Amino acid sequence: MPPACAQTAVTSVSREAERAARPGPAANFTGTVSVRPIFPVSPPSTVSAGEVTFQPGARSNWHRHPMGQHLIVTAGLGWTQAEGGAVVEMRPGDVIWCPPGVKHWHGATPDQGVTHIAIQETVAGSNVEWLEPVTAAQYRR
Amino acid sequence: MPPACAQTAVTSVSREAERAARPGPAANFTGTVSVRPIFPVSPPSTVSAGEVTFQPGARSNWHRHPMGQHLIVTAGLGWTQAEGGAVVEMRPGDVIWCPPGVKHWHGATPDQGVTHIAIQETVAGSNVEWLEPVTAAQYRR
Numbered sequence: 521m522p523p524a525c526a527q528t529a530v531t532s533v534s535r536e537a538e539r540a541a542r543p544g545p546a547a548n549f550t551g552t553v554s555v556r557p558i559f560p561v562s563p564p565s566t567v568s569a570g571e572v573t574f575q576p577g578a579r580s581n582w583h584r585h586p587m588g589q590h591l592i593v594t595a596g597l598g599w600t601q602a603e604g605g606a607v608v609e610m611r612p613g614d615v616i617w618c619p620p621g622v623k624h625w626h627g628a629t630p631d632q633g634v635t636h637i638a639i640q641e642t643v644a645g646s647n648v649e650w651l652e653p654v655t656a657a658q659y660r661r
Numbered sequence: 662m663p664p665a666c667a668q669t670a671v672t673s674v675s676r677e678a679e680r681a682a683r684p685g686p687a688a689n690f691t692g693t694v695s696v697r698p699i700f701p702v703s704p705p706s707t708v709s710a711g712e713v714t715f716q717p718g719a720r721s722n723w724h725r726h727p728m729g730q731h732l733i734v735t736a737g738l739g740w741t742q743a744e745g746g747a748v749v750e751m752r753p754g755d756v757i758w759c760p761p762g763v764k765h766w767h768g769a770t771p772d773q774g775v776t777h778i779a780i781q782e783t784v785a786g787s788n789v790e791w792l793e794p795v796t797a798a799q800y801r802r
Contacts, residue, residue, distance in 0.1 A: 531743040531765060536754030558733060559756050565729045565782060567708045588706045592699060602672040613677030615700050624672060639780060641706060
């Protein structure tokens with residue numbers, strides 16, 4: 521997620537060209553992932569958002585969000601799974617809610633990429649706790 | 662904004678067909694406006710989101726958000742203005758931040774509608790304080 525910025529006293533606008541996509545780090549993702557910032561935390565607000573695109577076969581590591589996370593799927597076909605639960609398909613127009621502290625992952629399907637907007641709140645300076653990769657066996661089961 | 666829903670213990674998915682657009686109420690908007698819920702507040706999270714479409718000439722009343730509001734413009738051409746400030750054009754890809762307590766409005770241009778995602782946090786049960794309409798003179802200045 522992008523860093524917090526100083527609070528502005530008036531309405532501010534960021535144009536898409538100012539928010540370049542960057543590769544999702546290999547420490548947190550398997551495969552090819554890009555993350556485009558949408559908006560950083562603007563205190564005292566705690567919410568931030570980013571657009572994440574997973575190429576076919578790519579997925580996040582297992583992770584948790586301290587205040588949960590909402591995903592708005594905008595393109596492609598994806599999968600998400602909470603630990604111990606079924607894999608759920610994500611299609612454009614779907615909105616996914618993962619509650620606080622629930623260990624989960626999300627990503628593309630093997631043959632089709634997916635793009636979603638991710639919205640989460642920051643608690644004590646963090647909006648995510650990264651865990652281990654989703655193995656090929658876990659992903660393909 | 663949609664009402665808060667009971668917290669779920671696992672990941673939940675809402676499909677677009679379950680989130681029908683409704684007219685923006687005449688008490689809060691001028692002209693033809695539709696509001697499609699994206700996600701309600703899921704406690705302890707305080708964030709909610711909705712997609713708002715303004716037909717040409719339509720706009721919100723003046724209003725304030727207790728923890729601010731982020732707009733992600735997805736289609737068309739819009740205007741937004743904070744009290745005492747300049748009117749700012751909103752185009753697809755633009756992201757607008759309006760800080761807590763700042764009196765503002767947003768809407769379409771006279772000749773072109775606009776659609777944006779609106780994301781805001783709830784404080785003490787409210788995410789917006791509605792004020793008076795934006796007059797034709799204020800809108801056309």
